[in-house]
Amino acid sequence: MEITEKNRNRIFWGLQFLGWGSINLLSVLFLGKLSNAFIIFSVVTGTLIGVGTTSLLRYYLRTRIHYDNFGLKEVLRIGLATLITSAIFGLLNLALGYIYVKFGPELNELDLEILKTYDSPWLLIINSLFLIFGWVFCYLVIKLLLKINRDRMERLELNASLKQAQLNTLKGQINPHFMFNSLNNIRGLMLEDVAKAREMLTKLSEMLRYSLSMNNVNAISLREELEMVDNYIGLSRIQLEDRLQFHKEVEKSVLDRQIPPMIVQLLVENAVKHGISALKAGGTITLTIEETSDSLRIEVRNTGSLKISNGSTQLGLKNIRQRLKLLFGNTADFKIYEREGEVVAVINIPK
Known part of the structure; x- marks a missing residue:
């Protein structure tokens, strides 16, 4: 009972x-x-x-x-x-x-x-x-x-919901819409720059490999996670071109820190899908990772406003919260808010 x-x-x-x-x-x-x-x-x-x-x-x-x-x-x-x-x-x-x-x-x-x-x-x-x-x-x-x-x-409930969220996130990474867009963009690029198209295919394969192999791992190095982010940004730039500007400010001392996989990538993906791609003129995504006195601070800022589009399930954000809750209890912190024309997402992971 x-x-x-x-x-x-x-x-x-x-x-x-x-x-x-x-x-x-x-x-x-x-x-x-x-x-x-x-x-x-x-x-x-x-x-x-x-x-x-x-x-x-x-x-x-x-x-x-x-x-x-x-x-x-x-x-x-x-x-x-x-x-x-x-x-x-x-x-x-x-x-x-x-x-x-x-x-x-x-x-x-x-x-x-x-x-x-x-x-x-x-x-x-x-x-x-x-x-x-x-x-x-x-x-x-x-x-x-x-x-x-x-x-x-x-x-137990967190484990069950996390597994479901991980599965949904995996599906989101390899859904047909994303695959077809990426492959069509690469196909068009092959007529202009074969070497660049080959590079994009490599990025796509690396991204899919990462999604499949890291989905059940509890922690990876920040260095590996950032490689995934770079691959995702590279593929997104084929479609968005100059509309997407990406800046990365990461302290070298934190590159070997262990973090839950796909945490940073999901923040960046959310910024691209619901921020930059929705703006006609595009915008800028800034990734900042630094070490404070008691935590690892991960911040992703993107041009735009904080609003939930129709049909959005916010699976990525739910996935982040569930992972942090499961691995760190109440000691980790995740918040997303709007500030001065930007959407700011911040994760604090305890040392």
Whole structure:
């Protein structure tokens, strides 16, 4: 059964009342022949106090504790919240115990013996700490198990969607429209410049080989990726001619960095298809790759505006996000926006 937010809440409240009710019932039954009124009072009030205080504690743990970035700060917060909850738990038990003695029904000898423990606040404090710390331990263990299961399911879903996105991207690389355009352009070029046509055929074959062989590889060098980009730009220039200007600014020190394959190529392809080719006068694509203090920054800028054309599935951009999510979790960053007449796509890959 899939554990949804609604199911989790039902399970939580069920376990709350079952757990606290059982603890209070067993504790009074093991003490001996208490009066029925005292048993009912102990079980009901003990359950309500336990459920109430730990539910407030749960709300704090859910809203104030960052489990994805768990550290000493979170440990201290949990410890302090647990101590405060234990104090409230103990004080409520103490107050209700005194109220029962003063206003409740007649007590038998065993009832009075049990209630004498209320004359020892330290005993109540220790009991409260034991119960609340036990509850926090169980809560965190369950939280961890649910997170592990959720992460596993998310990873499986990401793997499945990534494989589909990779397949779709591969199809996009070798779709008939792209192939026919490239081959027709090369055929026309053969009448003008045979050597250039041969070079373009080599680029096309290298591009197809790259798409087929690198699609299931998790990482390649930036140097190899840039060769793919150059091949793609070379083929695109046959069709767009002077309408496509391409500039590349890459630090030599990052050429051997490992990156997910087709990440840069997909950004450039997106800039050509949805940017330059849509402009009558053409435009410029600028690729900048540099190393910052904590990441590898990949930026692709192209002339144009950020708009989604009709029928666009944005498979390339989805593919990028899924690859980064799968390989780097939340530590990698990808964003695309419009700035001063240009569309800017930026990827930050952690070191």
